[in-house]
Amino acid sequence: MGSPMKIRAAIKDGRTEVKVLIAHPMETGFRKDPEGKTIPGHYINEVVAKHNDKVVLSAVWGPAVSQNPFIQFQFVGGTPGDSVSVTWKDNQGDSRTDQVALS
């Protein structure tokens, strides 16, 4: 299930600014361990962010996204009490959804 994400969503001048920090190794599959064995790739490949039920950002990633990925974006609208949720899925089938309420 992975570790909880940190999601900050703040209303500013009619927009909602969202910052997401995801805990994930984002292992490329190119690196080798001290014994010289290749460490298998382990990375998030799909991300969807929603404002209530509406998709406000979707992303498809490869292993070149940094470890513990951070993304920032903003969308029009958002009122206190609305939900902002983020869902990710990785190449090993793990996934996680977290959500925050706009304040």
Added chain:
Amino acid sequence: MTVSDMNNGGHSRREVLSRRQVLWSGARLMGGLLLLSLAPIRAWAQALEGMFKERTVDDVLKALGDKPTPSDQIVLTTPDIAENGSVVPITVKSSLPSTTDIYLIIEKNPNPFAAAFAIPDQTDAMISARVKVAQTSNVIAVVKADGKLFSATRETKVTLGGCGG
């Protein structure tokens, strides 16, 4: 009451099983909800899958379709010098009308195609993320606006590689 029932703290086997079934159906429901929230991008993700395996920028651009037109309507912000190539902050802002997609391409990475973002109407055409840059390289932001491709390029110098070791 049999001995095995006693071992279950007094619950019958049937009750234990049904509780397990309840847990299972809960897990399946959560899985279902998750698939539902990722369903809209499944086809898009599958279409892009091959892009991540391309080894040169030319091949990536060929796979994307047209060769992008350089545009000053795209503001690509990257550090001139990245001391740590494994965490390089990138911001792409497009002022092109009807921007729907933003792609990040790192020319000298083993697989240059790094990330794709789809921007719905409600969302501003601006995204910040952090990527790995293996060595000093051009970073290319490709933007799809009104069905056409545009690009902006900036070089980032890397003093420490992004692929560990």
